[in-house]
Amino acid sequence: MNLDVIGQAVGLFAVTNIDDILILALFFAQGTGHRGTARNIAVGQYxxxxxxxxxAGAAAFGASFLPEGVIPYLGLLPxxxxxxxxxxxxxxxxDSEDAREASAKGPRALEVAAVTFANGGDNIGVYVPVFATAGAGSTSVYVVVFLILVAVWVAAGRYFATRPAIARVLSxxxxxxxxxxxxGLGVLILVDGGAFGL
Known part of the structure; x- marks a missing residue:
C-alpha cells in the first residue's frame, strides 16, 4: 500500500467532510436517551x-447513476x-425540556443516510476526477481509508455531543x-447547484 495515497485519502476525506461532524453531533444530541441512537447514526452515515x-466511482469509471443536473436537487432531502x-x-x-426530550424521537438511520448523501453532492464532484485519475488500485485504497474514517467521524460527532459544555448547549x-x-444545508445545496434556476 502506498503511504502517499493513504495520506492523500485522509486529507481529502477530512476536507470534504468537516461539516459532517457538526451534523453528527446534532444527531447525537437529538438521540440522547434513546436506545439505538449510536447504531442508527452509524448505519445511516455508512x-x-x-x-x-x-x-462517484461509477461516474469515474464511465457509468452514471445520477445525471449531473439532478445533484443540486438533493438539497430537497435535508x-x-x-x-x-x-x-x-x-x-x-x-414543553419543558424534559417533556421535549421525552416526546422527541431519536434519529432514524435512513434520515441520517439521506442527509449524508445530500450533503455529499460536493464530495461526488471532488471524488470523480480523483478516482478517474487514480486507477482501480489507488481508488480501492481511497475507499477503504474513507470507510475507516466514517467510523472516526461518527465517534468524533458523539464525542463532541457528549462534552459537558457542548452537551448543555445542544440539550x-x-x-x-x-x-x-x-x-440551511438544503438551501445551500440548492443555491450552489443552481437548482430551480437559483
Whole structure:
C-alpha cells in the first residue's frame, strides 16, 4: 500500500467532510436517551457515504447513476427533514425540556443516510476526477481509508455531543439548531447547484 495515497485519502476525506461532524453531533444530541441512537447514526452515515462512493466511482469509471443536473436537487432531502424537525420543535415549543426530550424521537438511520448523501453532492464532484485519475488500485485504497474514517467521524460527532459544555448547549438548543442546520444545508445545496434556476 502506498503511504502517499493513504495520506492523500485522509486529507481529502477530512476536507470534504468537516461539516459532517457538526451534523453528527446534532444527531447525537437529538438521540440522547434513546436506545439505538449510536447504531442508527452509524448505519445511516455508512449508508449515505457508501451511496456517495457508488455514484462517484461509477461516474469515474464511465457509468452514471445520477445525471449531473439532478445533484443540486438533493438539497430537497435535508430541506424537507429540516422543515419536519422545525414543525416538531414548533409544536413542542412550550414543553419543558424534559417533556421535549421525552416526546422527541431519536434519529432514524435512513434520515441520517439521506442527509449524508445530500450533503455529499460536493464530495461526488471532488471524488470523480480523483478516482478517474487514480486507477482501480489507488481508488480501492481511497475507499477503504474513507470507510475507516466514517467510523472516526461518527465517534468524533458523539464525542463532541457528549462534552459537558457542548452537551448543555445542544440539550437546550439542539431542537432549534438541527432544523436550522438542515434547512440551511438544503438551501445551500440548492443555491450552489443552481437548482430551480437559483
Amino acid at each position: 449508508l449515505g457515504f457508501v451511496g456517495i462512493l457508488v455514484v 430541506l424537507a427533514l429540516g422543515i419536519k424537525a422545525a414543525v416538531s420543535a414548533w409544536r413542542h415549543r412550550h 437546550r438548543w439542539g431542537h432549534v439548531l438541527l432544523p436550522i442546520v438542515l434547512i
